[in-house]
Amino acid sequence: MEYILQPWPWYISGPCFAIIMFILLYFGRSFGMSSNLKTLCAIGGAGKRIEFFKFNWKSQRWNLVVVLGAIMGGFIAHNYLSNPINIDLSQNTIDDLKSLGFENAGKSLLPPELFSWEAAFSIKGLILLLVGGILVGFGTRYAGGCTSGHAITGLSSLQLPSLVAVIGFFIGGLIMINLIYPILF
């Protein structure tokens, strides 16, 4: 039990993600989490005005069930399968975050400086989270996939477009962390 309560090492969790991808392929589906955003827009009625959302979203219900399961999995893992969180971040990361104004790095899953109720509903915090979400939603649909669809499924099947997309993920990520963070925080 103690092994389960500890954070799982990368060489256990990495292969598990591949197994999830493979199980979904075996079920005749493909692993792609961002598609659910499109489905949710369609359920909300976006298909009435926008061609892109005009599709039979009911064929995507299985993926929404995966999302529901993922939420439950998050609840179970966090509440019943985890010791108090203490993420073993590198000292350099902790120092860099401190200089940006993030204290106690790794003591929780998310930094309270961004995600506490107080921070999230400050004007700056609200804009950051909303804009971050918009960039993720727009970017993932434009690129035709996210980490699950491109980095895991696409690279496992040796597809060049996915490699380009993942290189893009890193271009964007490196710009954000190294150039934009020092301005924002």
Add this chain to the structure above:
Amino acid sequence: MGRYLKFLIVGIFFGIILVKSEAVSWYRIFEMFKFQSFHMYGIIGTAIITGIILLLLSKQLKLKTIHGNYIRVPVKERGLPRYIIGGSIFGLGWALCGACPGPMYILVGTGAFTVLIVIIGALIGTLIYGIFKNKLPH
């Protein structure tokens, strides 16, 4: 409902692994983009290597899906701008809110309800793409 149960179980497994691997953590994403730890690269690297092996094996063994077709990964459309530009925009957002479209939901499950703001943003972003799709280079 029965035919959806297996997807619910896959989802639960997915959520548990993302939490236990710490890949849902904003801090781990920051650390990854700073190249300060091997952790995330280890996860993604072993996922890809395992995935490659599983897909090659299933091809060799001619494994079939539950529907009786050969196991096949959907082929990504050709193109360059959409992958490099779209990917970079995604990366900006991923590094800012530390969550990609799977972890977003999982974090809500862990009780981080302010992540719902990120999800609302992601829905708006998806909607914007849908509106401007035909005007963008792909």
